[in-house]
Every structure is written in structure tokens, then in C-alpha cells.
Amino acid sequence: MEVYLPDGSTKSLPAGSTGRDVAVAIGRRLARDAVAVRVDGKEMDLDTTLPREAHVGVITETTEEGREIIRHSTAHVLAQAVLRLWPGARYAIGPVIEGGFYYDFELPNGAHFSDDDLERIEEEMRAIVAEDQPFVRSEHSFEDGLAIFSEQPFKREIIEAVREGVREIDVRDEEGTAPVQVSTYWNSPAFTDLCRGPHVPSTGRLGHFKLTRVAGAYWRGDEKREQLQRIYGTAFESEKALREHLERIEEAERRDHRKLGAQLDLFSFPDEIGSGLAVFHPKGGLIRMLIEDYSRKRHMEAAYEFVNTPHLAKEELFRTSGHLEWFAEGMFPPMEVDEAQRYYLKPMNCPFHILIFKSHQRSYRELPLRLFEFGTVYRYEKSGVVHGLTRVRGMTQDDAHIFCSREQMREELDSILGFILSLLGDFGLNEFFLELSTRPEGKAVGSDEDWEEATETLRGVAGERSIDLVMDEGGGAFYGPKISVQARDAIGRTHQMSTIQLDFQEPVRFGMEYVGADNARHRPIMIHRALFGSIERFIAILIEHYAGAMPVWLSPEQVRVLPVRDDHDGYCDEVVALLKHAGVRASADRAEEPLGARVRKAKLMKIPYILVVGDDDVNDGTLGVNRRGSDRPERGVAVAGFVESVAKEAHGP
RNA sequence: GCCUGGGUAGCUCAGUUGGCAGAGCAGCGCACUCGUAAUGCGCAGGUCAGCGGUUCAAAUCCGCUCCCAGGCUCCA
Numbered sequence: 001m002e003v004y005l006p007d008g009s010t011k012s013l014p015a016g017s018t019g020r021d022v023a024v025a026i027g028r029r030l031a032r033d034a035v036a037v038r039v040d041g042k043e044m045d046l047d048t049t050l051p052r053e054a055h056v057g058v059i060t061e062t063t064e065e066g067r068e069i070i071r072h073s074t075a076h077v078l079a080q081a082v083l084r085l086w087p088g089a090r091y092a093i094g095p096v097i098e099g100g101f102y103y104d105f106e107l108p109n110g111a112h113f114s115d116d117d118l119e120r121i122e123e124e125m126r127a128i129v130a131e132d133q134p135f136v137r138s139e140h141s142f143e144d145g146l147a148i149f150s151e152q153p154f155k156r157e158i159i160e161a162v163r164e165g166v167r168e169i170d171v172r173d174e175e176g177t178a179p180v181q182v183s184t185y186w187n188s189p190a191f192t193d194l195c196r197g198p199h200v201p202s203t204g205r206l207g208h209f210k211l212t213r214v215a216g217a218y219w220r221g222d223e224k225r226e227q228l229q230r231i232y233g234t235a236f237e238s239e240k241a242l243r244e245h246l247e248r249i250e251e252a253e254r255r256d257h258r259k260l261g262a263q264l265d266l267f268s269f270p271d272e273i274g275s276g277l278a279v280f281h282p283k284g285g286l287i288r289m290l291i292e293d294y295s296r297k298r299h300m301e302a303a304y305e306f307v308n309t310p311h312l313a314k315e316e317l318f319r320t321s322g323h324l325e326w327f328a329e330g331m332f333p334p335m336e337v338d339e340a341q342r343y344y345l346k347p348m349n350c351p352f353h354i355l356i357f358k359s360h361q362r363s364y365r366e367l368p369l370r371l372f373e374f375g376t377v378y379r380y381e382k383s384g385v386v387h388g389l390t391r392v393r394g395m396t397q398d399d400a401h402i403f404c405s406r407e408q409m410r411e412e413l414d415s416i417l418g419f420i421l422s423l424l425g426d427f428g429l430n431e432f433f434l435e436l437s438t439r440p441e442g443k444a445v446g447s448d449e450d451w452e453e454a455t456e457t458l459r460g461v462a463g464e465r466s467i468d469l470v471m472d473e474g475g476g477a478f479y480g481p482k483i484s485v486q487a488r489d490a491i492g493r494t495h496q497m498s499t500i501q502l503d504f505q506e507p508v509r510f511g512m513e514y515v516g517a518d519n520a521r522h523r524p525i526m527i528h529r530a531l532f533g534s535i536e537r538f539i540a541i542l543i544e545h546y547a548g549a550m551p552v553w554l555s556p557e558q559v560r561v562l563p564v565r566d567d568h569d570g571y572c573d574e575v576v577a578l579l580k581h582a583g584v585r586a587s588a589d590r591a592e593e594p595l596g597a598r599v600r601k602a603k604l605m606k607i608p609y610i611l612v613v614g615d616d617d618v619n620d621g622t623l624g625v626n627r628r629g630s631d632r633p634e635r636g637v638a639v640a641g642f643v644e645s646v647a648k649e650a651h652g653p
Numbered sequence: 654g655c656c657u658g659g660g661u662a663g664c665u666c667a668g669u670u671g672g673c674a675g676a677g678c679a680g681c682g683c684a685c686u687c688g689u690a691a692u693g694c695g696c697a698g699g700u701c702a703g704c705g706g707u708u709c710a711a712a713u714c715c716g717c718u719c720c721c722a723g724g725c726u727c728c729a
Contacts, residue, residue: 092728092729093728093729094728094729095727095728095729096727097726097727098727102724102727112656112657113656113657114657114658115657115658155729158728158729159729162729183729184729185729193729194729195729196729197729213657213658213723213724214656214657214658214723214724215656215657215723215724215725216655216656216657216724216725217656217724217725218655218656218725220728221725221726221727221728223654223655223725227655227656227725228656228725229656229657230656230657230724230725232723232724258722262664263664269721271702271719271720271721275720275721382654383654383720384654384655384724384725387722387723562688562689564686564687564688564689565686565687565688566686567686591686591687592686593687593691593692594685594686594687594691594692595686595687595688595689596687596688596689596690596691596692597690597691597692598689598690599688599689599690600689600690600691601690601691602690603689603690604690610689612688612689613688614687614688615688616688617688624688624689626689631689631690632689633688633689635688635689
């Protein structure tokens with residue numbers, strides 16, 4: 001038989017050879033690292049007998065595909081371990097997810113896993129690995145499959161779903177045999193699981209895993225269905241790779257903005273105020289002000305106009321806008337002001353900006369009219385979803401609504417996108433991709449044609465940038481499709497930042513018009529856009545991106561000056577005064593504690609420059625400069641030169 | 654909302670079988686005057702999240718409530 005390899009070469013092997021034979025024929029090392037094979041584009045077990053002619057690639061353990069197979073195989077071992085420890089447990093699904101896997105169970109008598117169970121389960125899993133049980137594939141008809149899993153309602157439901165064609169299944173029809181209908185794997189006579197595969201050849205191939213947490217999860221993600229017990233874990237090909245992965249997770253935890261926010265005294269969430277409602281302390285407030293001021297400056301340059309609107313409004317406004325019809329579940333319940341009048345906290349700023357547009361008759365000469373506001377909105381997020389500053393119940397959007405003609409919209413959208421990328425870049429976010437969210441089925445207003453035109457316009461604008469575009473079907477707002485800009489942070493995570501929404505509906509609902517050059521009345525279209533998303537979220541992302549060490553221009557305290565002894569105080573004060581005069585945020589920390597302790601405190605606050613001044617400096621007019629990120633302080637730096645260079649850095653873009 | 658874990662001093666966390674509420678850091682006071690990531694001594698600090706119950710006795714056991722974290726999107 002002939003085997004075509006990915007590098008274009010061909011190998012002849014005896015008929016009936018397996019994937020493993022191919023790996024062995026290529027090399028010993030490859031055979032050792034192989035976990036599965038790809039045959040004509042399909043992943044298969046190493047021990048699968050190959051067809052007479054096939055394109056075969058060996059999947060090795062260090063590739064993403066190889067790791068997925070290891071993780072998936074480990075999930076089966078997890079299921080087997082749980083079934084050993086909880087006889088009568090029912091098992092549902094155990095897929096691979098990004099960076100790991102999970103498996104869902106229903107334990108007998110409504111039992112739940114606790115954190116302590118994880119260790120017991122891991123131990124049992126190690127026993128299964130030590131037993132080196134082979135993974136053996138067998139194929140069955142639907143009827144046999146239902147019989148094998150007669151005690152397993154979740155497995156039966158999956159088989160039924162496959163039979164009814166609700167789910168895709170990997171149907172293989174080789175050499176004219178009947179299509180595979182249901183495939184199972186067993187790795188000991190006592191444990192069989194329903195699975196498409198492939199798997200590693202035997203459990204002995206596994207072992208570098210960790211169970212990370214337990215959680216509740218609904219069967220098929222449907223909150224009306226059974227709540228199952230989920231165990232999350234991850235697995236790697238080696239102990240070293242596993243350890244590195246766990247260290248990466250720790251790194252992410254170190255960067256957690258909630259933790260850093262408390263350590264750096266930036267903000268807090270007092271219980272007395274309520275869930276998802278933050279207060280900004282002086283240092284956090286300063287960062288916030290700096291971000292807002294910079295944004296205002298850029299918006300001013302980009303010909304936006306600044307408006308202000310209140311936080312609440314009468315029910316009627318949100319009826320007109322459609323929010324009460326389409327967004328009510330995201331809104332706080334109304335306030336009854338008197339019998340006849342109900343007020344709502346605003347979940348969005350758009351209705352208010354529309355009213356500003358409508359305050360007098362508009363001419364085409366005024367368009368595009370760009371109204372900008374740092375608008376604080378309130379949204380009722382379910383108690384389980386609030387998270388630090390990234391998912392809150394009260395937030396301030398850097399929100400603008402642009403009213404323009406249909407002829408202007410494309411150019412306007414394009415310039416907004418350019419504006420966004422440039423502004424985010426100034427904050428050190430430079431890696432992006434775009435996401436296009438389309439009409440949410442059953443949750444949208446407006447005609448199909450309008451949606452089509454809006455979606456295509458956005459697609460066109462996005463397509464002109466050389467940035468990846470991914471689709472998010474059904475993810476748009478009720479009034480229109482949107483482009484969101486996703487940014488990648490310093491440790492590779494992506495965050496949704498900006499959104500641009502194109503809206504033909506609100507202008508209709510509010511009866512907006514302008515007078516055209518033809519002296520006739522026309523309907524404007526409306527663009528909603530927020531660049532930071534919300535200031536709160538944006539600050540959270542910056543904190544995590546920079547691990548709390550904000551760029552100099554955004555650091556609440558840029559320079560701290562430490563006199564070695566108290567007879568250096570006078571010189572220290574002079575240096576602070578010079579820095580302040582140059583527009584640098586500087587302060588002194590007197591010699592009431594040992595120098596080392598003061599340096600440490602300043603380091604913990606992640607202050608960009610720590611200056612130490614002592615006898616030599618007083619005599620020579622110099623400084624000792626301890627720069628953030630370097631552990632070697634520089635002595636004898638001239639004051640004037642330092643002040644000039646740090647002042648430049650302190651002012652930002 | 655649901656599942657799991659948690660809530661003890663400002664922060665991080667101990668607290669055994671139910672038997673006087675603990676430590677480190679931070680704060681305050683005194684001494685120390687120091688050249689680059691923790692000076693020493695002392696003092697103060699608590700409705701053990703809240704409410705109810707069991708008990709001679711509850712941080713600890715039971716019930717309810719509130720708050721926080723993770724998960725509930727990844728599909729054999």
C-alpha cells in the first residue's frame with residue numbers, strides 16, 4: 001500500500017499497516033511522540049488500519065491537535081475514575097476546551113462534588129494511568145448503542161440526537177462498508193464511553209494532568225434542563241509543559257485588576273453600595289481623569305461636540321426608543337415618582353442624544369453631527385455575572401452618536417474605525433481583530449433590507465483594513481448590526497473594546513429629520529460608538545495589560561523622592577518643586593523609616609521613578625535614579641537633565 | 654437565577670473534638686537618621702457577614718438571609 005506524507009514524499013508499506021506503522025517507518029522519535037494520525041484529513045487512532053492509498057500525517061504530542069487528543073483522552077480517564085468512586089453516576093459529555101477539558105456528571109442521590117474530591121479523583125485517575133488500559137474502538141448500530149448505554153440517559157440522548165440528524169457525526173464509509181453509526185471506546189471491560197475519538201493508544205500514555213475546579217453546568221447549557229456537576233481539568237504531554245501552563249495561569253491571577261486595584265489603592269466595591277458598583281479612590285480617580293482628558297482632547301480634534309444628559313428619564317422615552325420592549329431585562333426596575341409617572345435609570349445614552357438632535361430643526365449642513373458624552377448608564381446584570389470592573393451595574397461609556405446622511409455613513413464609519421485604532425494605540429494596545437455581529441434572530445426591529453444594507457456597509461468598511469475579521473452571527477443590538485474591535489493584551493488574552501453600531505431604526509422611531517439641499521425632509525441615519533466600551537472596563541484591561549505598572553503618563557504618582565537623612569530634606573523639597581513645576585506628579589517620603597523600607601514601599605506602588613538624594617547629591621546637584629523595571633539604580637544623574645526627560649515622558653501622547 | 658467554594662482586626666490568613674479570639678503586615682506612640690525591596694520596642698484594633706435555633710457553653714453544629722469568587726459559551 002502507498003502512503004502520501006505531508007512533505008510530499010511517498011512510503012510503501014505492507015497491506016494492513018496502521019498509523020503507528022507509518023510513524024515507525026518514518027522514525028523512532030516520531031513514533032515515540034505520536035498520539036494519533038490524520039488520514040485523508042480525518043483524525044484517527046494510531047492503531048487504525050489504513051486504506052490502500054491515503055494521505056497520512058502523524059499527530060505528535062506537542063502540537064495543539066496532539067494536546068487536544070491527550071486532554072480528551074484524559075477526560076475519559078476522569079469519567080472512569082468518577083464512575084469507580086461514585087458507582088451509579090451518570091456521565092454526560094467530556095469535551096476539550098481552550099487550555100483543557102471538562103466532564104459533566106450526575107451523581108447518585110443528588111450528590112455534589114466538593115473541592116476536596118478533586119484530589120481523590122486525581123488519585124484514582126493515576127491508578128487508571130498506571131494500569132495502562134488500552135483505548136479500544138468499536139462500532140455499533142444505533143440500537144446496539146442505545147442498549148449499551150441503557151443506564152445512561154445522557155448518552156442515549158446524544159445517540160438519539162445523532163440518529164435524528166440533529167447533530168453532525170463523523171460518518172465514515174470506507175471500502176463500501178455500512179456507515180458507522182455509533183462508536184464507543186472502552187479502556188477496561190468495566191468502562192465504555194460513547195465517543196468519536198480519536199484517543200491515545202492507552203492510558204499509560206497520559207499522566208500529566210491536573211483537575212482545576214468543580215462547577216455546576218446545565219445539560220446542554222439549557223437552564224431548564226438538569227444541572228450537572230462539572231469538573232474542569234487540563235493535561236499536557238509532559239510535567240514541564242503542565243507546570244508552565246499552571247504558571248501562566250498564576251501570572252494571569254497576579255495581573256487580576258481586582259487584586260491590583262486594592263493593592264494600588266485605585267478603587268473598591270463597598271458592600272454598602274451594592275453589587276457591581278465601584279468607587280474610585282484618589283489614585284484610581286486620577287488615572288480615570290487622565291484617560292478621560294486625553295479622550296476629550298482627541299474627540300475635540302476629531303470634530304465631536306460635547307453634551308451632557310441626565311441619568312434617568314420617564315418611561316415614555318424608553319417606550320419610544322424600544323428599550324422597554326427589547327432591553328427591559330437589562331434595566332433596573334422603575335421608580336414610581338407619583339401615581340402616573342414612572343422613571344427609569346438609563347441603560348444607554350442614545351435616546352437622550354436623539355432628543356438633542358431633535359431640539360430644533362436640522363439642516364444637511366450640520367451633518368455629520370457628532371455628539372459625545374461620558375455618559376453613565378445603569379444595567380441590571382444578573383448577580384452571577386458581575387465581575388470586578390469588567391462587568392458592572394453602573395458604568396460610564398465614552399459614548400457618541402453620529403447623525404448623518406446615508407451618503408455620508410460609509411466614510412464616517414471608516415474614519416471612526418481609524419480613530420479607534422489610533423486612540424487605543426496611544427494606550428499601548430496595538431494588536432487587534434474585528435468582529436462583525438449580525439441581526440439577533442427574533443430580537444430585532446427593522447426591515448430585512450435595512451439590516452442587509454447596514455451589515456454589508458459594516459462588512460465593507462471592516463474589510464478595507466488589513467485586520468482579521470470574524471463573524472458573530474446574531475450578536476448585534478436590537479436596532480442594528482455592529483463591529484467590535486477586540487484587542488490582544490500583553491499575555492495574549494483578547495478583550496472586546498470598542499463597538500460601532502449602525503442604526504436605521506431609532507431615527508424612524510423618534511421621527512428624526514433634517515432638511516436637505518433639495519429643501520425636502522430626509523431621515524438621518526445614526527451611528528452609535530464607544531471606544532473604551534466603558535471607562536471602568538478599559539481601566540481594568542489596562543491594569544491587566546500592564547500588570548499594574550501603568551505607563552508613566554498614566555501613573556498616579558510618577559516620581560517619589562527619598563532623602564537619605566532628614567538633613568537632606570531641603571534638597572529633596574527643591575527637587576520635588578522642580579519636578580512639579582515641570583508638570584510631573586512628584587512627592588517626597590521623609591526619612592522616618594530606613595531607606596530600604598521606603599524604596600520597597602515605592603516599588604510596591606509601582607512608581608515609575610524613585611529618586612534617592614543624599615550627601616553626594618546635595619554637594620553635586622545630582623540624583624540617584626531607581627527606574628521601575630531595572631534593579632540597578634543609577635547614581636550621580638544631573639537634576640536638570642532628569643527633569644527635562646521625565647517631563648517629556650510624563651505628558652504622554 | 655442555579656452549582657461549587659468562601660466571608661474571623663484595614664489587608665493576608667490560623668483557629669483541633671463546641672470550652673477565655675490569634676499571627677504577620679498595615680495604623681498609632683517612642684526610640685533609631687539610615688545610599689536603593691521590610692529598624693527595634695510598645696499600644697490599639699473584633700457584632701467571628703447578619704438573623705434565628707440546638708446546647709451549661711457556638712467562630713465552630715443546624716436553618717434562613719446577605720455579600721464575594723469560580724463556573725453555568727466550547728458538545729460523543
